[in-house]
Amino acid sequence: MATQPATESDFSLDAAAAVAEREGGKQLEGMGPWQLAWRRLKRNRVAMASLAVFFVLVGCCLAAPLYADHIAGRGPTATNATGTIQIDGKKTFVVTPDGTPIGPGLHKQYLLGADPLGRDVMVRLLYGGRNSLFVGFMAAIITAVLAVGLGLAAGYFRGWGDRVITNLFDILWSFPVLLFAIALGTALAIGGLQIGPVNLQGDSLWIPIVIIGVVYVPYFGRPIRGQVLSLREKEFVDAAVAQGMRAPRIMFGEILPNLSSTILVFGTLIIANNILLEAALSFLGAGIQPPEPSWGGLISDGVNQIYTAPHLSLVPGVAIVIAVLSLNVFGDGLRDALDPRAKVRLR
Amino acid sequence: MLRFTVRRLINMVFVLWAVSVLTFLIFMVMPGGGDEQAALRIAGRNANEQQVQTVKREWGLDDPFYVQYADMMKKVFTGDLISYVNQVNVREEIVRGIPRTASLVIGAGIIWLFFGVVFGVLSAVYAGRFTDRALNVLALIGISLPVFWVGLVLLYYLTDRIALFPPGGYTELGEDPVDWAYHLILPWFALSILFIGFYSRVLRSNVLDISNEDYVRTARSKGLSERRVLIRHTLRNALIPIVTLFGLDFGAALGGGAILTESVFGLQGVGQYASDSIGRLDLPPIMGVVLFGAFFIVLLNAIVDILYAFLDPRIRLQ
Numbered sequence A: 001m002a003t004q005p006a007t008e009s010d011f012s013l014d015a016a017a018a019v020a021e022r023e024g025g026k027q028l029e030g031m032g033p034w035q036l037a038w039r040r041l042k043r044n045r046v047a048m049a050s051l052a053v054f055f056v057l058v059g060c061c062l063a064a065p066l067y068a069d070h071i072a073g074r075g076p077t078a079t080n081a082t083g084t085i086q087i088d089g090k091k092t093f094v095v096t097p098d099g100t101p102i103g104p105g106l107h108k109q110y111l112l113g114a115d116p117l118g119r120d121v122m123v124r125l126l127y128g129g130r131n132s133l134f135v136g137f138m139a140a141i142i143t144a145v146l147a148v149g150l151g152l153a154a155g156y157f158r159g160w161g162d163r164v165i166t167n168l169f170d171i172l173w174s175f176p177v178l179l180f181a182i183a184l185g186t187a188l189a190i191g192g193l194q195i196g197p198v199n200l201q202g203d204s205l206w207i208p209i210v211i212i213g214v215v216y217v218p219y220f221g222r223p224i225r226g227q228v229l230s231l232r233e234k235e236f237v238d239a240a241v242a243q244g245m246r247a248p249r250i251m252f253g254e255i256l257p258n259l260s261s262t263i264l265v266f267g268t269l270i271i272a273n274n275i276l277l278e279a280a281l282s283f284l285g286a287g288i289q290p291p292e293p294s295w296g297g298l299i300s301d302g303v304n305q306i307y308t309a310p311h312l313s314l315v316p317g318v319a320i321v322i323a324v325l326s327l328n329v330f331g332d333g334l335r336d337a338l339d340p341r342a343k344v345r346l347r
Numbered sequence B: 001m002l003r004f005t006v007r008r009l010i011n012m013v014f015v016l017w018a019v020s021v022l023t024f025l026i027f028m029v030m031p032g033g034g035d036e037q038a039a040l041r042i043a044g045r046n047a048n049e050q051q052v053q054t055v056k057r058e059w060g061l062d063d064p065f066y067v068q069y070a071d072m073m074k075k076v077f078t079g080d081l082i083s084y085v086n087q088v089n090v091r092e093e094i095v096r097g098i099p100r101t102a103s104l105v106i107g108a109g110i111i112w113l114f115f116g117v118v119f120g121v122l123s124a125v126y127a128g129r130f131t132d133r134a135l136n137v138l139a140l141i142g143i144s145l146p147v148f149w150v151g152l153v154l155l156y157y158l159t160d161r162i163a164l165f166p167p168g169g170y171t172e173l174g175e176d177p178v179d180w181a182y183h184l185i186l187p188w189f190a191l192s193i194l195f196i197g198f199y200s201r202v203l204r205s206n207v208l209d210i211s212n213e214d215y216v217r218t219a220r221s222k223g224l225s226e227r228r229v230l231i232r233h234t235l236r237n238a239l240i241p242i243v244t245l246f247g248l249d250f251g252a253a254l255g256g257g258a259i260l261t262e263s264v265f266g267l268q269g270v271g272q273y274a275s276d277s278i279g280r281l282d283l284p285p286i287m288g289v290v291l292f293g294a295f296f297i298v299l300l301n302a303i304v305d306i307l308y309a310f311l312d313p314r315i316r317l318q
Helices: A013-028 A033-043 A045-062 A066-072 A121-157 A160-175 A177-191 A206-215 A215-233 A236-240 A247-283 A293-304 A313-336 B002-028 B036-043 B048-058 B065-077 B090-125 B131-144 B147-161 B177-213 B214-221 B224-255 B259-265 B270-278 B283-311 B312-318
Strands: A084-087 A091-092 A192-193 A197-198
Touching: A033 A045, A033 A313, A033 B036, A033 B048, A045 A066, A045 A121, A066 A121, A066 A247, A091 B131, A121 A160, A121 A197, A121 A206, A121 A215, A121 A247, A121 A293, A121 A313, A160 A215, A160 A247, A160 A313, A160 B002, A160 B283, A177 B002, A177 B259, A177 B270, A206 A215, A206 A247, A215 A247, A236 A247, A236 B283, A247 A293, A247 A313, A247 B147, A293 B147, A313 B131, B002 B065, B002 B283, B036 B312, B065 B147, B065 B283, B090 B131, B090 B177, B090 B224, B090 B270, B090 B283, B147 B177, B147 B214, B147 B259, B177 B224, B177 B259, B214 B224, B224 B270, B270 B283
Parallel strands: none
Antiparallel strands: A084 A091, A192 A197
């Protein structure tokens, strides 16, 4: 990804409209670019299906307390290492005396089995999903705000501000991302974080959120800057300047709306990447801190028992794959709908 | 070309310097990092106040932070950097890990480049047909898999359920090349999957874009065979961005990106050394490995930019 600015046809809604002309003919007359995009998106069954899958997943995770109270009957941190449950009328150990937990099966409690402490994996999976998805979402918002803000400022003002911001991106880009995130995560998990009046405890969810949010800023900010560089040369910006508009109003009122399709598409893909990064961090112990469950943390908990109780690590991984895959497929469809010619690249 | 190269190299040094300062600050300013904590870690758990003070003086931990930074950087260059926790030389540890990390990343790099290009070209040639769709689904799944989870799945199914491969570990190449490869096959594939998916998608869209260019149409209308148009005209241009990506990803994987794969398969390379040191909040090894990693990333970035200017003359003119 050498610093090649996006060409002006990339991402703009005009291009989408031009393609739409070929698609529909007369009945498309009078429809705005957003309507056209929505129309295309609705026709893309695979993309809509994956969006539905993602929403179902989010819904399940949000309903975690209901499941815990009414079906499983125990919370995400409730241990039961010596207990027994009834399966087919027979009394069965949740965790056998030699330490092997019960596996997945069609029983009301422990639907996806137990962990070595006798905690319900299904309940922990749902609660872990709440944490993992929350971190993914919030971090994406931070990334988007920072990247769009910095990209707008750099591309619009150019000059020394641009140079400072571009160099900042370069430096962050040159950090080994994973090492950087792990180092920060570990240091902050021990000491907490204090910025001015904000004081975060070491086990706060906001620590992984802030870290993940910052790490991906250059990946998002660079294409934004490139686009702003080309947008600011357009006639509508000249017109706004001629009308005496001030810089902030031009940036946010005139240029920002033209970036919205890029932001939407990148945002979707960034959430998917965030979920993966959060999982990696939690797997290495630098993300969401125990006893709070998270998908990566659940996989990590199961590593030592991978040969005796493989469900502990395999099940949360499947949840991650479903969440990330559905977002990636939807993001693909969204990009095709908003601008069939756009090229979005994200590592 | 020379000026471009020199400017690129100066920029490289600047970025590396900034990375070192940032890493240093993160661990000095952080609660839980810092002088006091470092001194406690060196002195050991049962040290009394006076011993801690002695350690502070001997290790220069009561100097102002910029003096400490200068000290640390001097040690980085002379190779005298020593861990706070177990007083082991950092350079020796990194050198010990390099063959392991390099074996993993170079092997995986060849695999992901080969399959990424093959799948990407197949997808583009059969665009819209069954092969393309199937490959696209596979690629999407590939970029959605957490690498450490893939590693665990492979370990469980291929070393335990069916004992095809050894369960992690590493054999030196010089000792037994067959056993070396045998131990590395699973890690290679685990690390490659993401990149194969990613590269094939990028290459597919590049090839399709370039197929619409005038010069490709001209080549076709000259009566060249489809194969010749694809190889001589389309692919030559479509592969340029892949060269860039490969350089960056290869550098990132060498410089710490393989940390997860190394941990899952117990390869004891540079990445695993880093993750162990981070767990102990041991600043000198962290500094050493981060700089080592950043060096590869920045170096390959620079090589790619220069190579890019060489491959595509239009860049040079800008």
